[in-house]
Amino acid sequence: MLVNATAMLKAAEKGHYAVGAFNTNNLEWATGILMAAEELQSPVIIQCTAGAAKWQTSYKVVADLVKNLVEDMNITVPVAMHLDHGSYDDVFKCIEAGFTSVMYDGSHEESFEINLKRTEEVVKAAHAKGISVEAEVGGIGGTEDGVTAKGELADPAQCKAIADLGVDFLACGIGNIHGIYPDNWEGLSFDQLQAIKAAVGDLPLVLHGGTGIPVDQIQKAISLGICKINVNTDLQLVFAEATRKYIEAGKDQEGKGFDPRKLLKGGRDAITARTKELMEEFGSTGKGWA
Numbered sequence: 001m002l003v004n005a006t007a008m009l010k011a012a013e014k015g016h017y018a019v020g021a022f023n024t025n026n027l028e029w030a031t032g033i034l035m036a037a038e039e040l041q042s043p044v045i046i047q048c049t050a051g052a053a054k055w056q057t058s059y060k061v062v063a064d065l066v067k068n069l070v071e072d073m074n075i076t077v078p079v080a081m082h083l084d085h086g087s088y089d090d091v092f093k094c095i096e097a098g099f100t101s102v103m104y105d106g107s108h109e110e111s112f113e114i115n116l117k118r119t120e121e122v123v124k125a126a127h128a129k130g131i132s133v134e135a136e137v138g139g140i141g142g143t144e145d146g147v148t149a150k151g152e153l154a155d156p157a158q159c160k161a162i163a164d165l166g167v168d169f170l171a172c173g174i175g176n177i178h179g180i181y182p183d184n185w186e187g188l189s190f191d192q193l194q195a196i197k198a199a200v201g202d203l204p205l206v207l208h209g210g211t212g213i214p215v216d217q218i219q220k221a222i223s224l225g226i227c228k229i230n231v232n233t234d235l236q237l238v239f240a241e242a243t244r245k246y247i248e249a250g251k252d253q254e255g256k257g258f259d260p261r262k263l264l265k266g267g268r269d270a271i272t273a274r275t276k277e278l279m280e281e282f283g284s285t286g287k288g289w290a
């Protein structure tokens with residue numbers, strides 16, 4: 001069932017596990033993720049950026065796609081439809097389009113004061129409709145959706161000021177970056193994570209850039225208060241690899257192997273398999289309490 005993300009992340013915070021938040025704007029990709037969630041009885045967050053929504057025409061197309069899949073596939077675990085890295089304007093478009101959860105990423109605003117003021121307005125508007133809110137302090141490095149940023153360490157005092165606005169969960173920079181980590185990456189800053197957690201109390205924290213972080217670091221981050229882990233590139237890579245194998249093996253040239261349903265099936269299955277592995281790593285399996 002489609003819900004906001006507040007209760008599932010509060011439960012994760014108490015239970016010391018994390019809910020996977022997987023980006024998608026597409027039928028095969030979303031179906032693959034939902035199949036994994038239902039099979040493992042795990043709560044899940046499906047999320048979409050502005051650029052991904054535009055590829056598919058509009059936020060409403062993506063929101064309706066996920067809503068209809070949840071109904072038609074008889075998904076019993078909680079699923080949140082979340083805006084990832086939304087601008088202030090995008091947040092209001094997604095509230096209209098039927099998203100159950102939004103992220104306002106104010107980390108790119110000119111000043112922290114602007115981030116603070118706009119986050120406050122977003123919380124008011126979203127909460128009036130029962131929609132959960134993720135905020136961000138400290139830009140996440142790397143490139144996503146055409147936006148490139150240098151990774152930052154979030155300031156715990158700023159995290160506390162944003163937490164006090166009543167946001168439901170908070171993304172904080174702790175040396176994480178979007179996309180593939182470079183060989184000379186120094187790893188997550190657990191000192192920073194501990195300082196942030198001490199400042200914000202039981203507020204669920206979000207780790208962006210989940211692709212390629214070693215499992216021991218993922219699990220340590222969860223033990224220190226990370227309750228939502230965003231993964232995008234990882235599922236794109238397994239989809240591409242499976243599709244490439246199908247074509248390189250000449251399967252599209254056998255019988256009606258060129259049928260897009262057949263051509264995309266290996267990729268979808270690879271997404272389901274990898275999502276299941278990640279849900280096991282994050283500890284969310286069997287937690288779909290709906």
Ligand code: 13P
Binds near residue numbers: 180
């Ligand atoms: P990756 O593409 O590195 O998995 O990051 C995903 C993410 O953080 C989405 O906001």
